Amino acid sequence: MKKTVREKLIAYFMGVAKKNKFLKYPSIAALSVTLFFYYVGRHFVTNGKRYASMIFVGIFFVGSCSFSFAVFAERTGFTSVQETYSAVVGTSDISLAAVAPVAPETEVLLKEEKGESDRGDTDETQVEAYTLDDILAYHGHESAHDEDAAEAAGTEAVATVEEVEEWNFDASDWRLVLINKQHPIPDGYDFKLGSFASGMRCDERVIEDLLLMMQAAKKDGFNLVVISPYRTSDHQEDNFNNKIRKYMRTGLSYMEAYKVTSQVVTVPGCSEHEVGLALDITSETYLDLERGFADTKEGQWLADHSYEYGFIVRYPEEKEYITSIIYEPWHFRYVGREAASVMKEENLCLEEFWDKYL
Numbered sequence: 490m491k492k493t494v495r496e497k498l499i500a501y502f503m504g505v506a507k508k509n510k511f512l513k514y515p516s517i518a519a520l521s522v523t524l525f526f527y528y529v530g531r532h533f534v535t536n537g538k539r540y541a542s543m544i545f546v547g548i549f550f551v552g553s554c555s556f557s558f559a560v561f562a563e564r565t566g567f568t569s570v571q572e573t574y575s576a577v578v579g580t581s582d583i584s585l586a587a588v589a590p591v592a593p594e595t596e597v598l599l600k601e602e603k604g605e606s607d608r609g610d611t612d613e614t615q616v617e618a619y620t621l622d623d624i625l626a627y628h629g630h631e632s633a634h635d636e637d638a639a640e641a642a643g644t645e646a647v648a649t650v651e652e653v654e655e656w657n658f659d660a661s662d663w664r665l666v667l668i669n670k671q672h673p674i675p676d677g678y679d680f681k682l683g684s685f686a687s688g689m690r691c692d693e694r695v696i697e698d699l700l701l702m703m704q705a706a707k708k709d710g711f712n713l714v715v716i717s718p719y720r721t722s723d724h725q726e727d728n729f730n731n732k733i734r735k736y737m738r739t740g741l742s743y744m745e746a747y748k749v750t751s752q753v754v755t756v757p758g759c760s761e762h763e764v765g766l767a768l769d770i771t772s773e774t775y776l777d778l779e780r781g782f783a784d785t786k787e788g789q790w791l792a793d794h795s796y797e798y799g800f801i802v803r804y805p806e807e808k809e810y811i812t813s814i815i816y817e818p819w820h821f822r823y824v825g826r827e828a829a830s831v832m833k834e835e836n837l838c839l840e841e842f843w844d845k846y847l
């Protein structure tokens with residue numbers, strides 16, 4: 490009768506053990522290990538089809554998942570960005586291309602790009618800044634207009650947390666809409682844009698509080714400047730796709746270009762600027778959208794008082810691990826006075842506020 494592989498293996502190792510008694514235990518050990526691998530191998534061979542179909546299902550699932558693209562890009566390691574914190578945390582503002590943390594290779598690309606922008610080939614990094622006077626002039630007012638109203642608004646604005654406890658926040662409130670990488674702009678989200686200076690638009694319901702805040706700041710001696718309010722989704726998308734093409738022309742693959750682009754431009758559909766609820770605000774003496782703005786008197790004033798007018802620092806320091814966006818002391822989001830008071834009082838970012846109250 491023909492011996493099975495198993496019997497042959499046993500016979501071989503027993504033979505070795507008999508010939509030399511010192512090899513008795515090593516032979517038994519070797520036999521066990523060999524048989525183990527023999528059975529494991531045989532299991533995979535006989536179940537080959539089953540495993541193959543499982544692998545195909547897995548590939549199909551991962552491939553069709555909307556998050557896979559970025560994940561693949563992250564893993565390929567082509568930019569040699571280690572999976573560091575700074576590589577994962579982005580910025581929400583297009584104009585920050587040069588500030589965003591990037592790998593050395595991409596820095597070269599970004600520098601080239603910045604050079605081009607400086608020459609005015611593209612309009613995306615062009616800074617348009619508007620002071621309170623510009624804005625009031627646009628509305629046909631004198632700069633002193635409504636100062637009393639600003640004062641009144643400033644004093645009435647703050648509510649204590651005890652009062653707040655009784656407020657019921659509503660998840661469908663337009664002021665509280667949550668927009669981030671995990672929560673794109675909701676389908677059918679509707680809003681009306683209003684102009685507050687020539688070419689400067691935001692959600693029209695925000696303008697009144699914005700003006701009151703700027704007037705109050707001015708009264709305290711600070712000239713705030715609005716830099717980048719509403720951006721259209723088309724603009725954001727064009728911007729995104731243009732950058733991808735640009736990087737591809739330098740020899741990067743689509744995946745590589747996507748990865749580099751997503752580090753410097755907010756993925757379209759995930760920016761609060763696209764719904765007119767975000768404003769980048771700095772001062773006349775510090776126009777850059779940089780961390781250093783937090784240390785200016787104007788930055789400090791905004792951090793202390795913006796909530797009185799319904800605005801929050803949307804991406805606070807030490808909340809990067811929640812927001813996935815670097816600290817942006819200039820990026821203000823309108824959430825309404827009640828919610829802003831709660832967030833300020835309890836040191837919550839918008840994501841945390843949602844967890845707790847909505």
Ligand SMILES: [Zn+2]
Pocket residue numbers: 581582717762767768769819820821
């Ligand atoms: Zn911004």
